[in-house]
Amino acid sequence: MxxxxxxxxxxxxxxxxxxxxxxxxxxxxxxxxxxxxxxxxxxxxxxxxxxxxxxxxxxxxxxxxxxxxxxxxxxxxxxxxxxxxxxADTVWLEKFGEILKTENYGKGEKKNETIMVEYSSPNTNKPLHLGHVRNILLGYSVSEILKAAGKDIIKTQIINDRGIHICKSMLAWQRWGNGETPDSTGVKGDKLVGNYYVKFDQEYKKEIESLVNEGLEEKEAKEQAPIILAAREMLKKWEQGDEEVVALWKKMNGWVYDGFDKTYKTMGVDFQKLYYESDTYLLGKKVVEEGLAKGVFEKDPDGSVWIDLTAEGLDRKILLRSDGTSVYMTQDIGTAIQRAEDFAINGMIYTVGNEQDYHFKVLFIILKKLGYAWAEHLYHLSYGMVDLPTGKMKSREGTVVDADDLMQEQIDTAKEISEELGKTEGMTEEEKTNLYNMVGMGALKYFILKVDPKKRMMFNPAESIDFQGNTGPFIQYTHARIKSLLRRAEKDGLLEKDFNASTYTSLAGVERELIKFLVQFPEVVQVAAEELSPAQIANYTYDLVKAYNAFYQQLPIFTDENESAVLFRIHLSAQTAEVVKMAMGLLGITVPKRM
RNA sequence: GGUCCCGUAGCUCAGCUGGAUAGAGCAUCUGCCUUCUAAGCAGACGGUCAUAGGUUCGAAUCCUAUCGGGAUCACCA
Incomplete structure (x- = not known):
């Protein structure tokens, strides 16, 4: 074009x-x-x-x-x-004609470039919450946007499945679980395990309190509480490969994965490759040798290994403790290299909250210094926290917004509103369920993705997410409305007729506006891909849909005397619906044919 | 304390590679369903773009300082 x-x-x-x-x-x-x-x-x-x-x-x-x-x-x-x-109008009409002929309008050319996108990456000791929801929706959407921009994407996550936190849940379950399972209780696996994590914390606090009453300093009490010692002992056993502990670990993690899978399914997201920290936590060690040999790292007399980044205006950062064990950074280095060995990737995107900006800055510098080609294309998709009116979410204070509950609430609201408006007459039960899911999730996803990822955002659980105005359902509704028009057009045999740009020459203002928006779409996709920003897509789609509604309200479609005007408007509508569908798809939002 | 991010309407957010009269939605108020779906459309109300300087023909946007909010600076992950 x-x-x-x-x-x-x-x-x-x-x-x-x-x-x-x-x-x-x-x-x-x-x-x-x-x-x-x-x-x-x-x-x-x-x-x-x-x-x-x-x-x-x-x-x-x-x-x-x-x-x-x-x-x-x-x-x-x-x-x-x-x-x-x-x-000139003829130019716009010509452009519109080209858009109609373009297959997969909006998609960029194949780039022959493979990017790995990491997102979600939960711990296995507690259920997913609102913070994860933002992470997951962003990671998924950015992946879809990059695909549309012509890149090959491998979606991945690293599951933090080992460490003291999971031992805490295991220990509590062992002591107080009475053999409970998700099946026996009907509780979702991740929730069940999460409950025992909370249980551990409660018992731990009690022990600390009684130790303090016996005259210990709080700091000492925290170190010496029998329950935490037992958890540490369990971690040690796990590291030694103790059969019983490993079996319990596998069992409980299995419950959690089943729970997560359900949540992911409701969210409509997927992954091509999973990495587990239990497999990768030792990986970074061999890199240390490499770094020392290249002179990128340095060894202190006590045996600890460091990298000096003071020249970059950063600190000295530890990579190997004096006892020879690795730290978070070392693992991340190892995992990155492992990924590049597993797949022919040109770069990676890490979807991680902005409290880790510093960590990733350092990580990327180190990988570059080690001289890996793909290290030139590493991005930290850094996003702001989701705030509640009460402040930050804290699991210990019970102020977390659970992901499953949140989604269910939206779906219920969608149901209520749909029924109230009488939109579901003549639908089968299955169609209704699908619709409520689509609209509820659409509201939630759009609400989160329309905000610039970098910014922190506010969510008030007391106020429900809007279904009117600048929202997912509004956009979905417009799509449904167009589909309704198209059904009628099809019945009237209008869809078979091709639109010829030369037969319709005087555009109304609203028509011209709408074409202008449609023309912009491919560029919007490219910009969103460059900036890793689903918000660009969301805001564009909202403007497009507003322009369509103005057009829809202002001009008759079927009743215009001019047949080429009718034909033009139907094609304009159809093309709008197509762009809306694709754009929403980039946000992971599906659009209904009826609502 | 060092470093980084943020501060735009009552609320939630756009706009930020400098350009015209700072835009949406929600909330409040007016109109519009006997014609294609009113989850819609049209309109009203609402702003010292945190504050003070500076650069410029021109600043919400760039620079400096101040105030306010947040994050981060572990031989934790």
Missing amino acids: IDLNSQLQAEVIKALKSLYLLEIKDLELQQTRKDFVGDVTLVVFPYLKASRKGPEQTSQEIGEYLKEHVSFIADFNVIKGFLNLVI
Whole structure:
């Protein structure tokens, strides 16, 4: 497709050269703001020195030149130093015709580039909560966006399945579980294990308290409480491969995975490859040798290994403890290298909260220093915390918003509203269930993804997520409405007729606006991919849908006397629905045919 | 204390590679269903873009300082 913008740029450059002998390489054109007439605006202030004239006269001259020399400039107007250019309707119609012919409109060319996207990466000692929800939705959506931009994606997660935290749940279950299982209790596996994690914490606190009453310092009490000693002992046994402990560990982790799978299924997300920390936690050690040999790392007299990043304005960072065990950073280095060995990847994206900005900064520098080619394309998809009105979520204070509960609430709300509005008449039970899921999850996903990932966001559990206005359901509704139109069009045999751009020539304002939005779509996808920002897609789709609704409300579709207008509007609607469907798909949101 | 992020309408958010009169949604108030789905449309109300300087023809956007909020700075993960 011809790129209108770059073509126009070239013409303006020519105009400046011919009028004022001004030689420039490129310049910025912007979209004309809504309240003014025109499509594209040139700000002429920067060229006043060359023109030696006032802003209005300069704009006028450039405008006249362009109107005369460029066929697709239909008109122009000047307001102060702003030259607003009007692009001919025929150009828009031509563009629209090209869009209709484009298969998979919006998708970028294949890039032959494979990126691994890591997201979710939970601990196995407690259920997923609202914080994970943002992580998971972002990771999934960014993956879909990158795919649409032409990259190959491998979705992955690293499951933090080992360590003292899981031993705590195991120990508590052993002591107080009475052999309970998810099956015997009907409790979802991750919830069951999470309950025992809480139980451990309660018992631990009691022990600390009684030790303090016996006269111990709190710090000592924390170290010496029998229950924590038992948990440490269990971890040691696990590391030695004690059969009984490992069997229990496998059993309880299995429950958790079953629980997580259900949650992932409701969310509609997936992974191609899973990494487990129990497999990777020793991996970084051999890299240490490599780093020492290359002189990237240094060894202290006590045997600990460090990297000195003071030259980069950072700290000295430890990579191997004096007892020879590895730390978080070492594991992450090892895991990254393992991944590059497992797959032919060109880069990686880590979806991790912004409290780990520093960690990833350091990690990426280290990997670069070690000289891996793929290390040039590592990104930390850093996102802000989700705040509650009460402040930060704290599991110990019971202020976490559980992922499953949250999703169920939205689905229930979707059901309530749908029934209230009487939208479900004639639907089968299955269709209804699907619809409630789609709309409920659509509301939740859109609510989270429309916000710039980098920013922290507010969620108030007391107020339900909106289903009106700038929301997922609003967009879904518009799609359903178009589908309804198309069903009628099909019945009337209108869909078989091709739209011919040359038969319909005078566009209404709302029609032109809508085409402009559709034209933008591929670029929006590219920008969203570059910025790793689903919010770009969400906000674009909202604007598109608003433009469609204005069109829908203002113009008749079937009842227009002009048959080519009817045909045009039906195709315009169909194309809008298609873009909406694809854009929402990039957010992991499905759209209904009826609602 | 060092480093990093943030502060836009009552609330939740766009806009931030400098450009026109700072935009949406929610909430409040007006209209519009006998014509294609009113989860919609049209409109009203609501702003010293935290504050103070600076750069510029032009600053919500860039720079500096101050205030306020948050994160991070472990031989934890």
